[in-house]
Amino acid sequence: MAELTSAVWQNEPGWLQKKRQLAGMLQERFPKQDQQDEWLKAWREPVIPGQARGWLTHDGDYVAQPLAQAVNNYSQMLQENLAEKALSWQEGQLNAAHLSRIDGGQFIYVPDETTVEGPIKLAPVLSLQNPHTLIIVGAGAQVTIEETARIECSQPAFAAVEILMGTGARVHYRQFNRFDCPRALQVLHAYQAQGSRLRVEYGQASATSVTTSLYSFLDGAHAAWDAQAAIQVPYGSQQEIRPVLDGYGQGTRGQFTLWGQAEGDNLILHELRTxxxxxxxxxxxxxxxxxxxxxxxxxxAASWLKNKF
Incomplete structure (x- = not known):
């Protein structure tokens, strides 16, 4: 992979430049990850930021900014949390490569004890290889977020979503992204403090090969993760979905329900595991x-995914 010698975005803060460079330098020291070569071989050239439209901007009961702005405006919060708790850049070579090459993304912050009325809707159109969304929801806050992005690129894409939840937070996250690229990895990872509850509705029906990683770390008593996924595999494509949970605490639990549809053996479903x-x-x-x-x-009957297929 090409060595990073400069920032990806204009006005990129020093801490992010150093973090990108460190990820690139240390990448080969980390464990290999499944199928990583299919992405790393395609990322040998320097990062050239693609085009994006439709990022959300809001400043009121919650904050929403393009990631390229938020790394400056919310520098300390991003420095402590970007690719650290939910999607650790030090966990593997592919994660480190993704951090070093993030070329666009969305930041959403819901302060403590805030209830956001109505869903936050995110529907960008992207020609990016490594888009990254970071969602931070404070203690006792409640929010519903809907993402229906379209990602178009000529190289394999790594699209990441991190959701960080404070004590007692309630998040309902819905996603139905479409990929138009040779191959895609969709990551939806979370970190949940005690008493928090994350409900996920995830759908995928892209006419390409997509691997989906669902993960949460349930950190403390009475944290709950409840995910529903619907996967449809068009002819000639392939889908794989991997749900994994970690954590501990009295009353901490995870529930996963999946509906899958495909012809032949081009759909790989992994059971929920720790x-x-x-x-x-x-x-x-x-x-x-x-x-x-x-x-x-x-x-x-009440599924948000019903009208997506």
């Missing part, structure tokens, strides 16, 4: 639909 072996209360349910069935008909 990454570190810590004892967690897990409930996993997976349904494979026949090709002639209508996926929307099998989803719960």
């Amino acid at each position: 990454g570190s072996g810590e004892p967690l209360q897990l409930d996993d349910s997976q349904v494979r639909l026949a090709p002639e069935e209508r996926l929307a008909d099998r989803l719960p």
